[in-house]
Amino acid sequence: MRKIQLYKIVFLVCFWVFCAVFIITYDAAVLDFKSEVQGGRYDYLRVLLTGIAACIVGAALLGSLEVLFLGRLLRKQPFGKTLLFKTLVYLSFMMIFISIVVSLTISFEINQPLLSNQVIHAYVDYVFSPRIVMTIIYWSLACMAALFILQVSDKFGQGILVSFLLGKYHRPKEESRIFMFMDLKSSTTYAESLGHIQYSQFIQDCFYDITDVITEHDAKIYQYVGDEVVLKGKAEPVGLYGVVLT
Numbered sequence: 001m002r003k004i005q006l007y008k009i010v011f012l013v014c015f016w017v018f019c020a021v022f023i024i025t026y027d028a029a030v031l032d033f034k035s036e037v038q039g040g041r042y043d044y045l046r047v048l049l050t051g052i053a054a055c056i057v058g059a060a061l062l063g064s065l066e067v068l069f070l071g072r073l074l075r076k077q078p079f080g081k082t083l084l085f086k087t088l089v090y091l092s093f094m095m096i097f098i099s100i101v102v103s104l105t106i107s108f109e110i111n112q113p114l115l116s117n118q119v120i121h122a123y124v125d126y127v128f129s130p131r132i133v134m135t136i137i138y139w140s141l142a143c144m145a146a147l148f149i150l151q152v153s154d155k156f157g158q159g160i161l162v163s164f165l166l167g168k169y170h171r172p173k174e175e176s177r178i179f180m181f182m183d184l185k186s187s188t189t190y191a192e193s194l195g196h197i198q199y200s201q202f203i204q205d206c207f208y209d210i211t212d213v214i215t216e217h218d219a220k221i222y223q224y225v226g227d228e229v230v231l232k233g234k235a236e237p238v239g240l241y242g243v244v245l246t
Contacts, residue, residue: 004215009063012146013056019142020055023135024048037122040109047105058097062090066150075154076208083147090143091136098135102126177232180219182210184227203227 028044035042070089074082106122107114126132184190184206191199207229214221214231222230 003218005067008067008150009060011150012063012066013059015146015149016059016142017052017055019139020051021048023138024051027131035109036126037106037109040106041111042109046108047101050104050108051101054097054101058094062093065089071154076204079151083144083151086147087140087143090147091140094139094143095136098139099123176234178234179222180231180233182229182231187227 024047028042028047031042033042033044066086070086074085077085103114103119103123106126107116107119110118110122112118184203190202194202206227207224210229217233219231219233222232224230
């Protein structure tokens with residue numbers, strides 16, 4: 001697993017743990033830190049730790065699914081379609097983990113085994129309560145927000161979004177960079193033989209194929225110029241190199 005993939009997983013874990021802490025604390029405050037189950041004893045700290053543990057496990061699994069499978073499978077699909085599909089997949093998995101947390105919480109509150117009739121009945125009541133609707137909406141928005149950030153980061157380049165949010169581009173700064181120009185060899189010949197539509201798809205495939213190599217070597221895409229891609233990376237002293245992509 002490459003460093004950039006690990007960063008994505010860590011981001012998803014941290015983001016969704018924050019969302020879990022917020023919603024658990026909010027629900028507890030609304031309920032005045034009391035159990036919804038008749039005769040139950042609410043333990044905020046236990047509920048919080050259970051939710052965080054489940055969220056860490058779930059987010060790590062979903063993050064691994066994202067960087068190792070879904071990211072590659074859907075990388076050539078439209079942005080909106082990718083975002084919607086991933087949100088539905090992640091929400092389905094999240095509802096499973098939410099069900100586990102809710103069932104464990106009920107079990108702790110009434111001090112009954114996890115699969116006892118009392119726990120099952122209380123869980124069914126929760127599933128058919130108005131709260132489940134708000135839970136689905138909340139986690140749908142949380143999934144879409146996290147995936148939107150990842151998709152934007154992938155589309156515009158690693159670190160670009162964070163730098164923009166932190167105002168890096170509003171504060172001029174002198175940096176040492178090395179540039180590499182990658183140009184497609186005999187592009188005119190390809191364009192004439194393939195036609196403009198197939199040639200455009202061919203160029204996109206070339207850029208997709210080199211993306212993993214670029215990120216693996218900690219380089220960044222500076223710009224695209226027709227069939228040429230300009231890369232940049234840190235270097236000392238500043239250098240300028242060219243290469244032909246064959």
